[in-house]
Every structure is written in C-alpha cells, then in structure tokens.
Amino acid sequence: MLPPGFAQRMRGLVGTDGVVDRPESLLVYECDGYTLERAAPEAVVLPRTPAEVAQVIRALWKDGVPFVPRGAGTGLSGGTLPVEAPVMVCTSRLQKIESIDIANRRVVAQAGVVNLWVSRAVKDAGLHFAPDPSSQNACTIGGNVAENSGGPHTLKYGVTTNHVLGLELVLPTGEVVQLGGPVEDRPGYDLTGLVVGSEGTLGLVTRATLRLTRVPESYRTFLAVFDSVADASEAVSGIIASGIIPAALEMMDGLILRAVEDAFHAGLPVDAGAVLLIELDGPEAGLPSQSEEVRELCKAQGAVEVRTARDDAERTLLWKARKRAFGAVGRLAPNYCTQDGVVPRTQVPEILRRISATAEKHSLRIGNVFHAGDGNIHPIILFDERNAGEVERVLAAGTEILEACVALGGSVTGEHGIGVEKIAQMPLLFSPEDLHAMATLRSVFDPQRRANPHKLLPDSKVCVEARAPRRQAAM
Numbered sequence: 001m002l003p004p005g006f007a008q009r010m011r012g013l014v015g016t017d018g019v020v021d022r023p024e025s026l027l028v029y030e031c032d033g034y035t036l037e038r039a040a041p042e043a044v045v046l047p048r049t050p051a052e053v054a055q056v057i058r059a060l061w062k063d064g065v066p067f068v069p070r071g072a073g074t075g076l077s078g079g080t081l082p083v084e085a086p087v088m089v090c091t092s093r094l095q096k097i098e099s100i101d102i103a104n105r106r107v108v109a110q111a112g113v114v115n116l117w118v119s120r121a122v123k124d125a126g127l128h129f130a131p132d133p134s135s136q137n138a139c140t141i142g143g144n145v146a147e148n149s150g151g152p153h154t155l156k157y158g159v160t161t162n163h164v165l166g167l168e169l170v171l172p173t174g175e176v177v178q179l180g181g182p183v184e185d186r187p188g189y190d191l192t193g194l195v196v197g198s199e200g201t202l203g204l205v206t207r208a209t210l211r212l213t214r215v216p217e218s219y220r221t222f223l224a225v226f227d228s229v230a231d232a233s234e235a236v237s238g239i240i241a242s243g244i245i246p247a248a249l250e251m252m253d254g255l256i257l258r259a260v261e262d263a264f265h266a267g268l269p270v271d272a273g274a275v276l277l278i279e280l281d282g283p284e285a286g287l288p289s290q291s292e293e294v295r296e297l298c299k300a301q302g303a304v305e306v307r308t309a310r311d312d313a314e315r316t317l318l319w320k321a322r323k324r325a326f327g328a329v330g331r332l333a334p335n336y337c338t339q340d341g342v343v344p345r346t347q348v349p350e351i352l353r354r355i356s357a358t359a360e361k362h363s364l365r366i367g368n369v370f371h372a373g374d375g376n377i378h379p380i381i382l383f384d385e386r387n388a389g390e391v392e393r394v395l396a397a398g399t400e401i402l403e404a405c406v407a408l409g410g411s412v413t414g415e416h417g418i419g420v421e422k423i424a425q426m427p428l429l430f431s432p433e434d435l436h437a438m439a440t441l442r443s444v445f446d447p448q449r450r451a452n453p454h455k456l457l458p459d460s461k462v463c464v465e466a467r468a469p470r471r472q473a474a475m
C-alpha cells in the first residue's frame with residue numbers, strides 16, 4: 001500500500017499528467033517485452049527532467065517506498081516487472097540531447113532519448129552511435145545502459161558499455177552522482193562500467209555521455225542462402241576463422257524467414273533452411289577482396305546462393321526485414337517468448353540441434369533469428385497462452401535451452417539481461433561466493449534494496465517465485 005496522499009505529492013513534483021494511477025491505465029505497464037509474467041504497479045511517475053527524477057526518488061526514499069525504473073518497456077527479461085516495488089519511475093519523458101560535440105565525438109543524452117535519435121542527430125557529420133538493438137526505433141538510452149544492450153553490429157563494434165563515457169545516476173536516496181566523464185580512461189574504479197548492465201538495481205540513470213563512431217566509408221551486404229541451419233552455422237565458423245570480422249553476421253532459420261517474407265516482401269527465399277545476413281564495412285579499397293573471400297567461404301560450406309545488395313535501398317530492405325523479424329513472428333502464433341543465450345561460436349550447430357530437440361520434447365514450435373557471429377542465440381518459442389499448460393511448457397523449454405548454453409561453455413544471456421526471467425539460472429554461472437560479492441557491491445549503492453528489488457541477483461523469494469507465473473498486481 002502506498003502512503004496516504006502519495007499520488008497528490010507526486011503530482012506536486014511532476015505535474016498532473018506525470019502520474020498514472022487509474023487501474024485501467026496501469027495495465028499498459030504490467031509487462032515489458034517479456035510477457036510471461038505480469039504485475040501492474042500501483043502508480044507510475046513520469047518526470048520530465050533529471051532534477052525532477054531526483055526529487056521523486058528523494059520523496060520515495062523518505063516514504064520508504066521501493067521503485068522500479070522503466071524506459072520504453074521493450075526489455076525482454078521482465079526487468080520492469082514490479083516485484084515488491086509499487087512505484088514505477090519512467091524516464092521516457094527525459095528526451096533531450098543536451099549537447100553534441102562533433103570535434104570530440106561525443107553527445108550528452110538524457111535517459112529517455114530513443115537510441116536511433118542519437119545517430120540521426122549526428123548523421124550529417126558522418127557519425128553514429130554504434131550500438132543498434134533491433135528495437136532501436138523505440139528503446140531508450142537509459143534502457144540500453146541498464147541492459148548493456150547489443151545489436152547486429154555488436155560483432156565488430158561492441159556493446160553499449162564500449163560506447164558510454166560517463167553517466168549521471170540518481171542513487172536510491174535521491175543523491176545525484178556523476179560517474180566517468182567526457183575524457184577516456186579516467187583513473188580509479190570504473191563505476192560507469194559497473195552501472196552499465198546493472199539493470200536499474202543501483203539507481204536511476206538520468207544522463208549519459210556517449211561516444212560517437214565514424215560511419216563506415218562503404219558497405220557490402222550479402223544474403224547467403226543455405227539448405228539447413230547446420231550448413232549456415234558452419235559458414236559462420238568458417239568466416240570468423242578466416243580472420244575477417246564482418247560488421248554483422250546474422251542468421252534466420254526457415255520458419256522465421258517465411259514469416260518475415262510474408263510481412264515485408266524483401267525477396268527472401270521462402271524455401272531455404274536458413275539464411276545468413278552478412279555485412280562487411282570499412283574503406284572501399286578493402287571490400288572487393290573481402291567480399292570475394294566471404295562468397296567463397298559460404299559456397300564452400302554449401303551456400304546454394306549468395307546475393308549482394310545492389311544499392312542502399314536493397315540493403316535497407318534486408319535490414320528492415322531482419323530488425324523487424326520479432327514483429328513478423330506475430331503471424332505465426334498469438335504469443336511468443338524470445339530467449340537469449342550465448343555459446344562459443346563453434347557450438348552454434350550443437351545448440352541449434354539441442355533447441356530443436358527441446359522443441360520436439362515439449363511439443364512447441366521454436367524459430368531462430370540471432371546474432372550468429374557472436375554465438376548469441378535468440379530461440380523464439382511460439383505458443384498460445386490460452387491453451388492449458390502451454391506457458392509452463394514454454395518456461396520449461398526456455399530453462400532447458402539456457403542450461404544447454406551453460407553446459408556448452410556459454411552464458412544465460414547475451415544482451416537481454418537477467419530481469420526476473422533468468423534469475424533462477426544465475427547460480428548456474430556464479431558460485432554463492434560470487435553472488436555474495438555482487439550483493440555486497442549492490443548494498444554500497446542501495447543498502448535497503450529500494451531500486452528494482454528482486455532483480456538480477458537471486459534471493460530466496462525470487463528463486464521460488466520465478467518458477468510460478470506471477471499474474472497479480474505487485475504487493
């Protein structure tokens with residue numbers, strides 16, 4: 001229960017349109033992109049400025065109320081699900097790009113700035129913000145920082161942490177701290193690095209100083225068509241082993257590419273077993289020879305065809321099809337759950353075999369669209385939540401896939417984070433001592449666990465609850 005007069009006090013801080021507390025309006029906030037568990041907060045507060053965020057958090061601290069941060073709500077591991085945190089503080093209205101410094105290649109963006117807006121703002125200077133999650137039309141910088149998000153071009157350019165120079169963080173007490181800064185390699189502990197990927201458990205990010213990267217001079221984009229995912233996987237290993245680092249190396253299996261073709265008419269081969277979307281970039285002079293090598297490598301691994309995008313329009317269409325693949329999956333089933341795990345690249349063929357066995361065992365359809373070059377798999381489990389027992393089978397299949405990733409030498413998440421979804425799997429990767437060390441570190445920022453409680457690090461409550469779908473309001 002919120003303290004008496006809470007909503008009124010919040011409206012005093014953020015304005016009447018900055019508080020959502022009508023039950024029907026709160027339904028919008030009952031889940032993010034992870035829909036298997038739902039719980040609406042009791043109130044959502046939407047500050048407009050970093051200063052308002054600090055005021056809101058100070059008031060919550062005084063009232064002893066835990067909170068859950070939220071950006072655009074595109075997260076795929078349930079990080080914004082309120083678990084014993086009745087108030088959601090949403091940074092999506094902090095939309096200013098505060099400064100652009102072309103000469104030093106950096107911008108300062110507020111947390112609610114949408115990822116793609118940063119690249120658009122600096123496009124004319126030949127620069128961009130390299131992390132490009134497929135959700136980049138919607139997801140926010142705050143969410144990218146909290147999840148240490150990646151994207152198709154992670155293979156060459158790295159994930160969010162490689163592109164963040166500094167952060168402004170509002171601690172759970174409401175105190176505002178500046179971490180890192182405009183200059184590279186500051187001495188002392190890398191607290192910016194600590195906050196990137198901390199999933200909102202250390203406080204609320206309000207501003208980020210982001211590194212800009214030069215847009216490559218030239219591109220070559222290929223669609224390599226294979227009869228099977230096994231052949232495509234071998235081609236991935238072959239390309240990486242050759243020493244070429246493509247900017248992106250993405251795979252879609254037959255099930256997904258038929259749904260994508262239905263939705264976007266990109267000319268994808270609907271009878272193929274799998275396709276690889278391969279992009280090379282860099283100075284024009286180096287691309288023809290690398291392109292030839294990639295073509296040969298694909299053919300050597302059984303590619304039946306290797307198409308090259310002839311111009312920018314064709315390249316854009318291929319990327320549109322890939323980046324919107326999750327949306328197209330809605331054509332295949334009423335519900336789907338996107339899993340996220342990592343295996344060493346050489347184990348991609350094996351994990352795909354195991355995913356297929358899991359699908360058969362649980363009588364589920366599973367498609368695959370993923371960052372193959374990173375070994376970052378995204379099995380998409382299709383289901384219909386109206387069918388009795390289907391959600392439980394999806395949860396069991398997801399767990400088996402993650403366990404297989406760990407058994408093959410990988411990890412339970414490549415980019416979507418732990419949230420609530422994978423919290424029970426953290427002990428597969430970390431010893432009790434490791435987890436204790438992380439919990440101790442968290443306490444330095446948040447001794448009372450007010451910021452996004454029961455996320456990221458397992459505690460007795462979540463380990464038990466994570467196995468049973470949560471469907472009521474929090475608290």
Ligand SMILES: Cc1cc2nc3c(=O)[nH]c(=O)nc-3n(C[C@H](O)[C@H](O)[C@H](O)COP(=O)(O)OP(=O)(O)OC[C@H]3O[C@@H](n4cnc5c(N)ncnc54)[C@H](O)[C@@H]3O)c2cc1C
Nearest residue numbers: 071072073074075079134140142143144146150200205415
């Ligand atoms: C279609 C689709 C495609 C996707 N593709 C990719 C992909 O290619 N790569 C990838 O990495 N992810 C991908 N995602 C997942 C998701 O988009 C990213 O995790 C993204 O960074 C989340 O941003 P958001 O603003 O939506 O955050 P939210 O979902 O609102 O929140 C995510 C987490 O961040 C925390 N948080 C949000 N804002 C703040 C803040 N200001 N301060 C502190 N904590 C905060 C929340 O508490 C939560 O734990 C995809 C999702 C979808 C739906």
